[in-house]
Amino acid sequence: MSIDLGSSYIVLVVDDSPETLSLLTDTLEDAGITALVARSGGAALSLIERVTPDVILMDAMMPEMDGFEACRRIKQNKATAHVPVIFMTGLTDTEHVVMGLEAGGVDYVTKPVAPFEMLARIRVHLANSRMQQSARIALDVAGRTLLAVNRRGDVLWSTPQAAKLLERVLGVFDTDSPAWQKDVRPRLGDVVDQRASDKTLVTMGSATVQASYLGEAGAGEFLLHLGDGAAANDHLLLKQRLDLTAREAEVLLWTAQGKSNRDIAEILQCSPRTVNKHLEQIYSKLGVENRTAAAAIAVRLLIDK
DSSP states (O other): OOOOOOTTOEEEEEOSOHHHHHHHHHHHHHTTOEEEEESSHHHHHHHHTTOOOSEEEEESOOSSSOHHHHHHHHHHSTTTTTSOEEEEESOOSHHHHHHHHHTTOOEEEESSOOHHHHHHHHHHHHHHHHHHHHHHHHHHHHTOOEEEEOTTOOEEEEOHHHHHHHHHHHSSOOTTSHHIIIIIHHHHHHHHHHTOSSEEEEEETTEEEEEEEEEEEETTEEEEEEEEHHHHHHHHHHHHHTTOOHHHHHHHHHHHTTOOHHHHHHHHTSOHHHHHHHHHHHHHHHTOSSHHHHHHHHHHHHHHO
């Protein structure tokens, strides 16, 4: 029996046992996979600076730097954070399984490794990884301000729009800076823990960025939506001054910014028909006949605030 996963894939095997490395590289190469090897966590980190593998098989227990620490460092690097890490361990205690998942691992296999079980798990995680990469590209194109983090608040990836918003408020979007690590990263972790919405993430002068929890995008990967705090305040102003519902205020605010019904539907994750119904209610409450007049009222209020 053989499982051919294709020669275009690269798997990095990290283990300090020559016998394990030999077994796994033979199994991978028989399946048509290019195998890379590293005998320590440090060697693995050096290697992935030059070549980015599609999957990493990581021994949990190694001298000097164990697999848990190596995995954490891989996940902290934006260039490699997306790579699935499968732990190989003789440790089946729940504590060690949890340690592997919290470090950023997506799965684990117990030693001695069963080759065909390992290949089957690799196949699943390769497919999931490719799907997630495609989804990220789609989100980039859609223009959403989204950020993916792990439980600690480390940034795994962001859409260009999210990076631009943070850069506009902070002056520079640098997740490695001491200020980010001290102040922003813990708040991102809090958003995940609390499943929070509209939590203030960054404040600089009168500019504010807020974060809202959207859900789990993958194993140990949590999706957050970033919003302009100033826009949130504008939304509240329209709601209070014009006696609108929260959703009507959102629709009016985006209308005032020149967005079409289809654009607003995409932003608010509803149908264009729903947006149109909200606009009809807005026209009735404001005593106007069309979106141009409604937008003019909103703009006037926001200018005079």
